Amino acid sequence: MPFKTFAAFVGPSIFMMLLFIAFPLASVFSQSFHVTQPVYEIVEVETCTPGFLTQTCITEEKSVPKLDENGELIKIRRFVGLQSYANVLELGRAKEALATGSWQAFQNIDFWKALRFTLTFTLITLPLVLGVGLLIALVINNASARVRGPVIFVSLLPFIITPVIGALSINWLFRGDGILTATLEWWLARDIAMFAQAWTIEILMMLYRVWHVAPFAAIVFYAGLQTVNQDSLESAVIDGASRWQRLRYVVIPHLMPLIVFVTMIHLMDSYRVFEEVVGFSSQGHVISLQWLTYDFLIPDQAGNRSISRASASAMLTMIGIVLLLIAPLRRTWREHKGGH
Amino acid sequence: MSAKSMQPSFGLKLASGSFLAFWCLVAAFPIFWILVMSFKSPVDAFNESALSVIFGPSTLATGKGVSALDILLLIGIVWLTAWITTKRLPNLVRSYAPAGAQAIGWGIGVLALAVMFLVLMLGVAPWITSSLGPSLGPLGRDIIGFTTEHYTTVWVDRGFSRNFQNSLLVTAGVVTISLTVGTLAGYGLARSGSNLAFWILIVALVFRALPPSVLVAGYLPVVINSAEWLAPLLGENAPTLYGKPWTVIAVLVAINQPFTIWMLRSFFQNIPAELDEAARVDGCSHFQAFRRVIMPVMWPGVITTGLFSFLLGYNDFLVTSLLLDAQNQTMVPAIAGMFNMETTTTDQVVAVAAAVSITAPLFLLVMVFQRQIVSGLTAGAVKG
Structure with missing residues (x-):
């Protein structure tokens, strides 16, 4: 197809991605090095309070934001270099905490706390999602054709x-003495408060994520199981392979591309864990990288949004994405070159 | 011999069957449970005994409950509706709707069914219970606590219907624009083997990995100060983009675009290129070939991609909560707000009712489009 036609087809999509993805990225990059603040000036203010016989007047120096002729705040944007990054990373505090060997103090710094949780979350949920997904897929595949439809329907609900x-x-x-907490308390015969400490909340968040994503993995694997070569399975049986050996040496190698695919998608998605923090309202105990950026973006009590700090934390989050994508992108590039 | 040796042993069958049952229980339980909770008084809904939550004694004590007759009627009506939808409706639509207007036929059919369902539920069922109930003795007496007051509170008093309309607007906008822009790009990319097309796809893949919060950090200052920088272009009446549904739609479409073009491209690649070559030989331009030859066979792919765009728009929390003001709030941030603000258990149950309300359309969606969703999940994987 000639380039002009190609451009006409692809143009609108490229335009939207440039305007709403590439441009914001560039703007976040530049914001992370700048700070926009109102200009303050020092003025002498005389405050008088009515007293007995005479007024009591005090003169003091106050810093007041400067207003322009329309009564709006004058704001200036200035270059601060890596200041916002330093504010987010708090390297001084982090070093001090590490020097004293206090993991607790280190984990009181928002960024490192968020990073620690995001990485733990990603790495723990990944094998669980793959394992549970594969198990569900195998079981659905073994089930009779009549129950498959309803089971897939029910499995899609959490997804x-x-x-x-x-x-x-x-x-x-x-929550509180919710039904499952009550069951656990009865089972373990002790008092349990799921939302009082960080680690129980983290377990709940991971369980939720596995519940939410395992159906996706299961359906992808189930589709892959339909195309397993029956002949190689049969020859494995003739060679005396046990069920487990057939799974290990025939089925799983066949599913390998799908396992890589699910791994990639899951790494991308769980790295930006966010909704769990909102749904479990865990911000007091557990936060994630994306939630950190979100938190900088919502206005504080004075109505200010810390845009530059949000940008810095967003750029730091991006580093993880880049590291994550290097390997698959190199592979795709090699395949593309090999294909021509 | 092989068929027999491939058969699982009895023990394995038992284990696999019980695991399947366990998984179905785990998958459905939280959703089922919030559904049950939403119909109970707060004391029952958050009771630590499961039986109290299911049977709702204190809800019953306040005089709100359903009798065995009500339950039988409810099951009957739901079963009738489901039966007509799955067994009769497809044939009816096929025989009465003209060939080109199947979609419209389905729309009318579903609407008629919904009206029938509502008439049966709100008109016929209460009439039967009130006239027959007293004469039936134990069958007509209330046995399970059941109240719809939380739904009334959410939808009428809390203005949830406005959130619902906003969600609908945002979702409809996202689906329409995503598909229009995405099908064009997907087709172009599938039919061009150039290096440029490859690079566009790779960049789209990188964009797919970006957390939305990164992008929103880029939009926020621009959107909030839009009146200032639009003033030279539009003069005094330059609008503030902050809080407008259209801004959110544009943002969500862009965030969704990488995924959309990857998915549609893989669907287009499954359509043989000979098809549009034949159309071109017959004198069609590229656009005509796309519109007249490819689009008619592309509907399954477009519907599947549309479903996933729908989910993105409908489920989004981050973008809508940051870029919309309270006036134009959609459902998800509204519910999260309700959950976080309210402290009494009554308010919590109201939030539960809102959560059930937002899940119900998704439930219907899976029911109707189960096959498309499954094919969409696997489409990306097979090519990926």
């Missing part, structure tokens, strides 16, 4: 539910 609502619905099961 399709709005993430915040899904997290909330799990939250309600455990």
Whole structure:
């Protein structure tokens, strides 16, 4: 197809991606090195309070934001270099905490706390999602054709539910003396408060994520299982391979591209874990990298949004994405070159 | 011999069957449970005993409950509706709707069914219970606590219907624009083997990995100060983009675009290129070939991609909560707000009712489009 036609087809999409993805990225990059602040000036203010016989007047120096002729705040944007990054990373505090060997103090710094949780979350949920997904797929594949449809229907429910609502619905099961907390208490015969300490909340968040994503993995694997070569399975049986050996040496190698695919998607998605923090309202104990950026972006009590700090934390989050994508992109590039 | 040796043993069958049952329980339980909770009084809904939550004694004590007759009627009506939808409706649509207007036929059919369902539920069922109930003795007496007051509170008093309309507007906008822009690009990319097309796809893949919060950090200052920088272009009446649904639609479409073009491209690649070559030989331009030959066979792919765009728009929390003001708030941030603000258990149950309300359309969606969703999930994987 000639270039002109190609451009006409692809143009609108490219335009939207440039305007709404590439441009904001560039703007975040530049914002992270700048700070926009109102200009303050020192003025002498005389405050008088009515007293007995005479007024009491005090003169003091106050810093007041400067206004222009329309009565609006004058704001200036100035270059601060890596200042915002330093504000987010708090390297001084982090070094001090590490020097004293206090992991607790280190984890009181928002960024490192968020990074620690995001990485733990990603790495722990990944094998669980793959394992549970594969198990469900194998079991559905073994089930009789009549139950497959309904089972897939039920399995799709956790996947399709709005993430915040899904997290909330799990939250309600455990909140206070919720039904599952009560069951656990009865089972373990001790008092349990799921939302009083960080680690129980983290377990709940991971369980929620596995519940939410495992159906996706299961359906992808189930589709892959349909194309397993029956002949190689049969020859494996003739060679005396046990069920487990057939799974290990025939089925899993066949599913390998799909496992890589699910791994990639899951790494991307769980690295930006966010909805769990909202749904479990865990910000007091557990936060994630994306939530950190979000938190900088919502206005504080004075109505200010710390845009530059948000940009810095966003750029730091991006580093992880870049590291994550290097390997698959190199592979795609090699395949592309090999294909021509 | 092989068929027999491939058969699983009894023990394995048992284990696999019980795991399947366990998984179905785990998958459905939280959703089922919030559904049950939403119909109970707060004391019952957050009771630590499961039986109290299901049977709702204190809800019953306040005089709100359903009798065995009500339950039978409810099951009957739901079963009738489901039966007509799955067994009769497809044939009816096929025989009465003209060939080109199947979609419209489905729309009318579903609408008629919804009206029938509402008439049966709100008109016929209460009439039957009130006239027959007293004469049936134990069957007509209330046995399970059941109240719809939380739904009334959410939808009428809390103005949730406005959130619902906003969600609808945002979602409809996202789906329409995503698909229009995406099908064009997907087709172009599938039919061009150039290096440029490859690079566009790679960049799209990188964009797919970006957390939305990174992008929103870029939009916010621009959107909030838009009146200032639009003033030279539009004069005094330059609008503030902050809080407008259109801004959110544009942002969500862009965030969704990488995924959309990857998915549509893989669907287009499954359509043989000979098809549009034949059309071109017959004298069609590229656009005509796309519109007249490719689009008619592309509907399954477009519907699947549309479903996933729908989910993105409908489920989004981050973008909508940051870029919309309270006036134009969509459902998800509204519910999260309700959950976080309210402290009494009554308010919590109201939030549960809102959560069930937002999940119900998704439930219907899976029911109707299960096959498309499954094919969409696997489409990316097979090519990926």
